[in-house]
Amino acid sequence: MRRKISWRNLFLSVYGWLFLVFIYVPILLITVFSFNSNPVNMMIWQGFTFDWYRTIFGFPTELNELTLYVESTDQLYNAVLNSLTVALITTAVSTVLGTSVALAVARFRFRLKNFYRALMFMPMIMPDIILGIALLIFFVSFGFGLGLHTIIIGHCTFLSSYVFIVVSARISDMDDSLEEASADLGADGWTTFKRVTLPLIAPGVIGGAMLAFIISMDDLVITYFISGVDSTTLPVHIYGMLRRGIKPEINAIATVMLVFSFIIASVGLYMRSRKK
Amino acid sequence: MQGILRIENASKSFQAPEGGVIRALDNVSLTVAHNEFLTLLGPSGCGKTTLLRAVSGFEDLDSGEIYIDGQPVSDQPAHKRPVNTVFQRYALFPHLTVERNVAYSLEVRGTAKAEIRERVGNMLELVGLAGMGARKIGQLSGGQQQRVALARSLVAQPKILLLDEPLSALDKNLRHKMQQELKTLQHELGISFIFVTHDQEEALVMSDRIAVLNGGTIQQLDAPEELYRRPGSEFVARFIGESNLLDATVVSVEGESCDVVLTDGTVIRDCPVNGLKRGDPAKVLIRPENLVEGFGQSNPDERAGHEISGTVSESFFAGTDYHLVLACKGLPPVRASLRAGPGTSHHTIGEQTSLFVPHDAVHLIPGKGAPA
Numbered sequence: 001m002r003r004k005i006s007w008r009n010l011f012l013s014v015y016g017w018l019f020l021v022f023i024y025v026p027i028l029l030i031t032v033f034s035f036n037s038n039p040v041n042m043m044i045w046q047g048f049t050f051d052w053y054r055t056i057f058g059f060p061t062e063l064n065e066l067t068l069y070v071e072s073t074d075q076l077y078n079a080v081l082n083s084l085t086v087a088l089i090t091t092a093v094s095t096v097l098g099t100s101v102a103l104a105v106a107r108f109r110f111r112l113k114n115f116y117r118a119l120m121f122m123p124m125i126m127p128d129i130i131l132g133i134a135l136l137i138f139f140v141s142f143g144f145g146l147g148l149h150t151i152i153i154g155h156c157t158f159l160s161s162y163v164f165i166v167v168s169a170r171i172s173d174m175d176d177s178l179e180e181a182s183a184d185l186g187a188d189g190w191t192t193f194k195r196v197t198l199p200l201i202a203p204g205v206i207g208g209a210m211l212a213f214i215i216s217m218d219d220l221v222i223t224y225f226i227s228g229v230d231s232t233t234l235p236v237h238i239y240g241m242l243r244r245g246i247k248p249e250i251n252a253i254a255t256v257m258l259v260f261s262f263i264i265a266s267v268g269l270y271m272r273s274r275k276k
Numbered sequence: 277m278q279g280i281l282r283i284e285n286a287s288k289s290f291q292a293p294e295g296g297v298i299r300a301l302d303n304v305s306l307t308v309a310h311n312e313f314l315t316l317l318g319p320s321g322c323g324k325t326t327l328l329r330a331v332s333g334f335e336d337l338d339s340g341e342i343y344i345d346g347q348p349v350s351d352q353p354a355h356k357r358p359v360n361t362v363f364q365r366y367a368l369f370p371h372l373t374v375e376r377n378v379a380y381s382l383e384v385r386g387t388a389k390a391e392i393r394e395r396v397g398n399m400l401e402l403v404g405l406a407g408m409g410a411r412k413i414g415q416l417s418g419g420q421q422q423r424v425a426l427a428r429s430l431v432a433q434p435k436i437l438l439l440d441e442p443l444s445a446l447d448k449n450l451r452h453k454m455q456q457e458l459k460t461l462q463h464e465l466g467i468s469f470i471f472v473t474h475d476q477e478e479a480l481v482m483s484d485r486i487a488v489l490n491g492g493t494i495q496q497l498d499a500p501e502e503l504y505r506r507p508g509s510e511f512v513a514r515f516i517g518e519s520n521l522l523d524a525t526v527v528s529v530e531g532e533s534c535d536v537v538l539t540d541g542t543v544i545r546d547c548p549v550n551g552l553k554r555g556d557p558a559k560v561l562i563r564p565e566n567l568v569e570g571f572g573q574s575n576p577d578e579r580a581g582h583e584i585s586g587t588v589s590e591s592f593f594a595g596t597d598y599h600l601v602l603a604c605k606g607l608p609p610v611r612a613s614l615r616a617g618p619g620t621s622h623h624t625i626g627e628q629t630s631l632f633v634p635h636d637a638v639h640l641i642p643g644k645g646a647p648a
Contacts, residue, residue, distance in 0.1 A: 180334055181367035183354040185381035185432060195384070199371045 027258065034251035042248045052252035076253070079237035086148060086223075086233060087216040090155040095209040097156065098163025103197070106171045107179075123158035124165070131158060132225035139226060146228035154226045155216045162215065163208035170204025203271075210268045214261060278346065280468045281308040281331065281436055286340035288326055288492075300326040301337070302492035308436070308470060313462050315471045315479040318489035319515070324472045327489070328438050331470065333357045345435055360429035361438040365445065366421050368413045374400070374424050375409035381432035399427040402461070419450045426458075430465065437462075439471045443478065455481050476516045480504065488512050504563075506550075506639050513561050513641060520610050522560040523643065526552045536560060536640065540606025544582050544633070550640045557643035565597070566637035567612040569620065569629075582638075584610055585630040588623045598622060602631065 034053070038046035051061045058073045104110075105117050123131060135154045144150055178200070182192040198205070220235040227236055234257070241247060288301040300323045308314050316324040329335040331342060333354030342349050349357055360381070369377050375396055376383075382392045400406050403423040413421065422442060429437055439458075443451045459482050462469045473479055479486050480500045487497040488511075496508045507513035513521060524536040527543065534549045536558060544560060552558055567584070586604035593599075597613040600623055604610055612631055614620050623629060 175365070175367060177363050177365065177367040178369060180354070181361070181363055181369070182380070182384075183334075184332055184359075184361045185384060185428065186355050187380075187384040188353075188355050191384055195380075196369060 030251050030254045031258070033248070034255045036248065036251075039248060042246070042251065052249050053256075056249055056252050056256070075232075076237065079232050079234045082148060082151075082231055083217055083234040086151050086155060087213050089152050090159055090216045091209050091213040093152070094156045094159035094212050095163050095205060097160040098208060098212075099167045099201070099205055101160070102164045102167040102171055106168065107176070120161050120164045123161045126158075128219075128221035132222040135222065136225040146226060146231070148228075148231045150226045150228070151223055151231060151233065154222055155219065158222070159212040159216060162211050163205075166208035166211060167201060167204045170201045170207075174200050206268060206271060210264060214264065217257075217261075279307040279309045279312075280345055281306075281470070282343040282346075283307070283327070283331070284341050284343070286327065286330060286342065287338050288323075288330065288335060289338055299492045301330070301340075303340070304489075304492070304494055306487060306494065306497065308468050311462075311466045311468060313459065313469045313471065313482060313484045315473060315483040315486045316489055317473060317476060317479040317486050317515075318495075319474060322489040323492040324474075324489050325440060326492075328361075328440055328470060328472050331357075331436070332359055332361050332438050358435040359438055360432050360434040361440060362422075362425045362429050362442045364441045366425040366442075368421055368424055368428070370413050372413070373409065374405065374411045374413065374416070377413065377424055378409075378427045378431055380428060385432075395431055396427075399431045402430075403427045418446055419454065422446065422454060426461070430461075430467075434467065436468045436470060439469060441473055442471075443473075444475075451478070458482065480516070488515060490515075506548075507561065507641065510559055510641055513559070513639075518564045518611060518613070520560075520562045520564065520608075521641070522562070522607055522610075524558050524560045524640070526554055526556045526558060526640075529554050534640075538607060540604065542582065542584070544635070544638055546635045547638045547640050550642065552640060552642060559641040559643050561639040561641055562610075562633055562637060564599075564611045564613040565615075567610070567614070567631040567633060569614055569631060582633045582635065583630050584633060585628070586610065588625050588627045588629055591623045591625055593622060600629075600631075602629070 033042050035048050035050070036042055036045055037049035037051065038044050054061045056073065056076060101116070101120060105113060105120075132154075135150075135157070139146060139150050139153075144153075174197075178196055179192055182196045183189075187195065218235060219233075220239055223233050224236055224239070227233060232240070234253075238250065238253065241250060283304060283306040286301050286304045287299070290298045290300055292298050298321075302323075304323070304327060306327075316327060318324045326335055330337055331344075333349070333352065333356075337350065344358060369380065372380070378396045378399055379392050382395060387395075396409070397406075400409055403426055405420065405423050405427065408416075408420070413424070416424065422445075425442065443454050443458075446454060455478060458469070458471075471479075471482065480503075483500055485497060485499055486503055488495045488503065490511055496503060496512045498506075498508075503512065504517055507516065510521060513519045522538050524538050524544070526534050527537050528535045529549055529552070532549050533546045534552060534554075535543055535545045536547055537543050538560065547560070550558075584602065584604060584607075586602040586607075588600055589603040589609065590601035591598065593616065594613075596616055598616055598620060600612045600614065602610040602612060610631075
């Protein structure tokens with residue numbers, strides 16, 4: 001007897017494979033091409049090399065001036081340093097802000113509470129380009145000179161929302177009688193927060209912080225508008241490099257960023273699994 | 277009476293979500309004695325939980341004052357009051373072990389480590405959880421969680437332990453066991469317990485006194501037996517136990533006893549007068565289990581009882597009892613539980629039968645318009 005082909009199953013497996021192909025093959029290609037020694041056309045495989053990595057990390061290579069596109073690694077490093085500075089400060093500030101608002105909205109009864117909640121969702125709904133322009137107009141008209149501080153303020157405005165949403169979800173899972181129990185057992189407000197609330201919402205707070213960090217590191221559109229001349233972040237720098245032609249070093253930079261993100265995500269997931 | 281807890285004229289209103297105001301507590305006054313097991317009993321929304329939360333400090337009163345051990349506590353936040361609560365769903369800290377849960381109040385107060393270890397150990401032993409200290413809360417059964425919650429509240433040595441329907445989540449057998457244990461524990465520790473429940477049976481079994489609440493006021497505050505035998509109002513009579521309430525009018529008063537006439541013309545003699553005067557309307561309370569069969573034959577003294585006759589309209593067997601509903605002319609249906617012993621038999625529906633009410637089983641509740 002002939003086995004019947006199920007068109008439904010066939011369709012689903014093709015669909016599933018295509019899904020994986022479109023997500024992972026581009027990432028795989030970038031990684032593979034970052035080891036391609038062809039300096040002219042990076043789509044044609046010429047041989048294996050670490051040269052692009054050597055270039056971005058400032059090691060001497062055998063590539064001559066003609067093939068080498070990176071003007072100076074200083075600019076690149078500066079951009080990385082800026083990105084890290086912005087991401088770290090933004091993460092700290094927006095985690096505190098987002099968590100505080102989430103707690104306030106969940107725990108207290110006050111006027112216009114739902115209005116505040118809606119306000120926190122706004123930056124997520126607003127298109128990045130609008131937010132970027134709006135922030136630029138705001139900074140310029142109030143006389144802020146553009147620089148790292150404007151990027152930090154700008155990132156905090158929308159990343160607080162992300163943290164708010166992630167932490168709010170966690171709080172809604174938490175039984176509020178736990179905080180009452182803590183007070184009942186003699187703990188004041190701060191002690192209750194330290195010993196009960198924070199440990200219980202910690203996975204949400206950590207998740208929100210990681211999300212904020214990754215988005216801050218990754219943001220191009222908003223940052224593009226509000227960064228000053230000397231305060232380029234890594235995505236803005238890469239975008240600038242691309243405008244002057246696609247260069248093989250990009251693949252190496254992308255791969256390094258990928259590994260970095262992967263490590264952060266792994267650490268986060270590991271910490272979450274330990275909590276449970 | 278200078279009790280451990282005194283509540284004076286406590287009132288509290290809430291804004292109802294659909295508009296309007298709910299009076300959760302309406303001028304409630306109450307005194308709880310040292311070493312007393314007092315139950316706040318009432319249907320949901322009667323104000324019992326609000327009253328408990330006002331004592332623990334989670335609700336502020338609109339007016340009135342609460343004194344714990346003679347000290348007014350209205351200005352004290354919850355964490356400073358010398359009372360502890362066992363919450364309805366226990367509210368155990370899921371991120372801490374059993375031991376750390378129990379130790380919580382001591383750690384927060386900065387008690388020395390050695391003392392914490394000793395007191396937590398003793399408390400776990402007291403509630404029968406010795407050796408379980410290292411477990412996670414999630415690994416415990418409902419009954420065990422209940423015990424942890426109890427130990428956690430008691431280790432702080434509160435002046436009053438407040439219990440907010442703590443047994444409602446347990447199955448029936450475990451609930452009966454915990455009722456006994458709680459009662460024993462309260463007796464051993466000598467702490468006043470204030471227990472909130474909507475389960476009248478539970479209240480009767482455990483309490484020294486029961487405060488029946490309805491609509492934000494205390495309807496009656498009495499010992500369980502008194503409350504059951506001599507309820508002060510129709511609400512209390514209906515809320516506690518099964519009851520037959522028959523409309524009646526007082527026809528004559530003679531010292532401490534009186535005669536009343538039911539709507540079908542039956543005269544019931546020698547009822548406790550309960551402050552009623554001639555001509556007053558009243559409700560006659562007869563508990564179904566107080567109706568008996570064949571009373572007339574074995575006890576020929578006519579004054580000792582009254583006969584109620586009618587047609588059996590419902591009849592079923594429930595193990596220890598036969599439950600009957602008797603349709604009588606001129607009266608609402610009368611319910612009876614007859615002890616299922618040798619000599620009693622199943623009544624069939626439609627059968628004519630007579631039941632007897634011993635006169636000392638009759639209680640009069642002043643009816644509408646009568647002095648309360």
